[in-house]
Amino acid sequence: MSTILYSLVKSVVKTGLYGYHKKIVISGLEHIPKDKPVMFLPNHQSALIDVLLIATDCNRKPYFLTRSDVFKGKLLKRIFSYFQMLPIYRMRDGRDTLSNNDAIFNSCAEILNRGEALLLFPEANHNLQRRVRPLSKGFTRILFRTFEMYPALDVQLIPVGFNYKHAAHFPDEVTICYGKPISARSLFDGNDLNTSSINIKNQISSSLENLTTHILIDEDYDAILNRLKAEKVDFLNPTSVNEKIKVLTQPGIDSSNMPVSEKRKFNLFSWLFAFLNYPVIIIWRLWVKPKVLEDEFLGTFRFAFAMISYLIYMIFVFAVIAIVFTSYIAIGGICILTLLNLWMVKYALK
Incomplete structure (x- = not known):
């Protein structure tokens, strides 16, 4: 057991x-x-x-x-x-x-x-x-x-x-x-x-x-990181990124600080995702996220919150649809919502 x-x-x-x-x-x-x-x-x-x-x-x-x-x-x-x-x-x-x-x-x-x-x-x-x-x-x-x-x-x-x-x-x-x-x-x-x-x-x-990506702390860390972001390196490939770092840290190479905007572009699917999961997202943004004081913990708390809150949300959606229509329609509804959310996470959200 x-x-x-x-x-x-x-x-x-x-x-x-x-x-x-x-x-x-x-x-x-x-x-x-x-x-x-x-x-x-x-x-x-x-x-x-x-x-x-x-x-x-x-x-x-x-x-x-x-x-x-x-x-x-x-x-x-x-x-x-x-x-x-x-x-x-x-x-x-x-x-x-x-x-x-x-x-x-x-x-x-x-x-x-x-x-x-x-x-x-x-x-x-x-x-x-x-x-x-x-x-x-x-x-x-x-x-x-x-x-x-x-x-x-x-x-x-x-x-x-x-x-x-x-x-x-x-x-x-x-x-x-x-x-x-x-x-x-x-x-x-x-x-x-x-x-x-x-x-x-x-x-x-x-x-x-x-x-893993390794930028020496005695180099100009922020400048090197911004150059890597500006050139849109693939941080999932540490070998290629570290080779790029070697190039950027060679004598004579200008690695001056290049500010990189972290602002995300408009994404229709982000709005759709927020709309379909509004109760979960609003609680996270207004109540849970402000209590996370370190960025290193954001992923952990967001994941734990999503695991618990999404289950509760699906039960709530099922209950509402089942009361208004039938339990069979409710099962179909939460299946469609879950698959749509999964598709957006994997392919549509930025």
């Missing part, structure tokens, strides 16, 4: 993700070992959306390291534990809580020793900037604890690059690129943990820089 419920929730979330996004492209799934301990190490841009996109399509059933402040109340703890989420404690949670990480690191080592998968974000924060940020030592500490407890074990590190067309907008497009596995054991020297940590972080960082 437990496995059935997990699979059901996964299927519902996956269906929602593919209905919410205009396009989801996944590459490199063949690189993921099916019978070895794996640590997924993605760049982090769009809060919980990043987690869900990996969890629903990575062909493994990963455990997740999650910020501890969401584990409030017994019910939430039980729900998060069921979905294999483990709390990780940070300095902002209080210095006295950091000691709890020792037990979490042991749990992670045991998970990996069982040949299972672990997902954590090595940047240790999220940001919409199109670059790979410096990696923290957290994931290397987990690796070293694992090797300390299980000296014969190797762990396959899988870098994962997220490439959103525009993570804060709807509908969005995203490419998830899984890199080739890296043997953590081959980079580990038990007699020199500091050098081992540096080597592992450098290897993962280098891989991530090839799997």
